Amino acid sequence: MYTINRSICVIKPKAPCIEWVNSLPDTDEPFTLEESMNDCTAILLPEFDVEENIDNYIKHLFAEIFEMELEDWCTNKNKWPQNRTYQLFLDWFEIEIHSTVYDPFEDNIKKEKYVPVEKGSANIG
Secondary structure, three states: OEEOOEEEEEEEEOHHHHHHHHHOOOOOOOOOHHHHOOOOEEEEEEOOOOHHHHHHHHHHHHHHHHHHHHHHHOOOHHHOOOOOOHHHHHHHEEEEEEOOOEEOOOOOOOOOOOOOOOOOOOOOO
16 A cells, blocks of 8 residues: 555535536436535645645636536536636535545556537537
8 A cells, every 4th residue: 555645635516516407407307415425526636734725726726626527517618607716616515635645556547638528519508
């Protein structure tokens, strides 16, 4: 077992996010908050000694994280909330930080660049 020089940030949807998901036109069956906790987004962060540094790092990344989360539900950006502030992000998502990350494997971690879906395409909405 190995520790890695990262912290982890888990992004958990809150009720306002789920209400938005359920308001999308192609949502046939309402999605529950409990269901949303089954597979949350996890993001690796640098190791931090001070919690304030973590908060500043999240503030720096929140817009990109917010868009990735919205895109998971609806690729039509016209259906997204228009004024995506840091406060709205905190209203819609719980941020859970874990300072220790273990990797039990010896092989290298494979990375792929995240590429957002183009404007106007749609899966939901």
